Amino acid sequence: MKVKANGITMNYQVDGPEGAPWLIFSNSLATNLTMWDDQARELKRAYRVLRYDQRGHGGTDVTAGRYSFDLLLADVIALMDALAIKKAHFAGLSMGGQQTLNVGLTNLDGFSQLGVFSSGWFGADGAATFAKSHESLLSDPKINDRIRLFWFATGKDDFVLPSTKASLAMLDQHKIRYSYKETEGGHTWPNWRAYLNEFAPLLFR
Numbered sequence: 001m002k003v004k005a006n007g008i009t010m011n012y013q014v015d016g017p018e019g020a021p022w023l024i025f026s027n028s029l030a031t032n033l034t035m036w037d038d039q040a041r042e043l044k045r046a047y048r049v050l051r052y053d054q055r056g057h058g059g060t061d062v063t064a065g066r067y068s069f070d071l072l073l074a075d076v077i078a079l080m081d082a083l084a085i086k087k088a089h090f091a092g093l094s095m096g097g098q099q100t101l102n103v104g105l106t107n108l109d110g111f112s113q114l115g116v117f118s119s120g121w122f123g124a125d126g127a128a129t130f131a132k133s134h135e136s137l138l139s140d141p142k143i144n145d146r147i148r149l150f151w152f153a154t155g156k157d158d159f160v161l162p163s164t165k166a167s168l169a170m171l172d173q174h175k176i177r178y179s180y181k182e183t184e185g186g187h188t189w190p191n192w193r194a195y196l197n198e199f200a201p202l203l204f205r
Contacts, residue, residue: 032058
């Protein structure tokens, strides 16, 4: 499926019954929406599952210049607008995990359950930079009431573990509640499948 959003043509796939709660999956770097095939096959029974190719990935347009996370955030918000999605659950892997953090926390009226797999705010100062730009949001005393599920998982040997830990430390500083699972292994498909299998049932609570 194709739709115009944020000035580009985006490739996406929707599975599941109309009227069911929306669940959006955001893919990792150098992958496309097919990485979520197994999860969509199972979850489409209870959810309206949206998968999409990030800018420059799969069937979505490739554009010139740098793809900042702000640009990728604007893409997914525009995609939701184009598909008339007002509220959704959101889960992402690696690059898609930072998308989950950026999209979910800055649009809490639209998202209540967030899954962040093998990810965090990337870079040595990623979490601190986000906090500096969104201090009033993170300091909102009602923020924990607005997030029903905030779930992280990363492997002990994953190269993104420092970013995950820095992100969690920043959330701790702002007294934002979350669940965190640290597993064996690294940035690998076996871990990601395990995380998704553990996260998915939590959506039904």
